[in-house]
Ligand SMILES: CCCCNCc1ccc(S(N)(=O)=O)cc1
């Protein structure tokens with residue numbers, strides 16, 4: 299809707315994250331995109347996803363001034379993702395969310411133009427081929443990100459531990475210890491139905507290194523849980539004018555002839 303476009307463009311105009319060159323020169327595989335269901339191609343070669351996350355690798359949660367991230371120890375292969383469209387083993391390094399100022403919008407991907415109030419991204423890097431995230435982020439098949447839509451419904455018990463920690467990281471650059479969190483509890487019950495396509499990071503450096511895996515089934519969270527996301531701030535404690543952390547999503551990008559595959563018919 300127009301208000302949503304305005305909200306996204308407003309943010310890209312004022313938020314420091316978006317100043318400077320915005321498109322990757324010659325970028326033809328940018329994210330996010332609108333997933334048009336009838337144009338996605340069923341691929342029977344797509345395998346079931348195999349997430350294997352160890353809650354002990356969960357370390358901290360922090361406000362990076364654009365979203366909040368839960369970061370995992372990715373110095374070993376304790377929390378990994380394989381299967382799906384992936385040929386290699388990928389290590390979980392962090393997860394974060396994107397959301398709107400209201401429940402009418404907030405997701406980055408859309409399905410047949412349908413917007414969701416928020417979207418979860420579980421970020422992994424290819425540990426078969428690279429030794430650091432910073433290396434993998436520059437490479438063609440360096441990253442794998444699982445996207446999960448959030449919709450308003452019943453309270454998500456697993457999310458509540460995370461929601462309860464948010465007031466401690468209200469301001470940009472604040473950090474809090476956050477341990478023993480099983481990221482798998484944020485995945486929907488059905489992880490066999492997903493769309494897969496080659497894209498990019500949705501924030502700078504916008505590098506075209508991401509194998510996107512977007513879940514068909516959303517997870518349900520309560521209205522109140524989403525409201526706590528909106529209590530976060532883009533701004534640090536020192537800044538005079540506090541700005542609510544909302545509408546931290548990128549506008550949709552051209553498909554440029556890419557095919558979106560589906561794991562289900
Ligand atoms: C080189 C340091 C980059 C830090 N930021 C990475 C990053 C940006 C966007 C996404 S997303 N929103 O595409 O999942 C994941 C990870």
Ligand SMILES: [Zn+2]
Nearest residue numbers: 394396419500
């Ligand atoms: Zn993201």
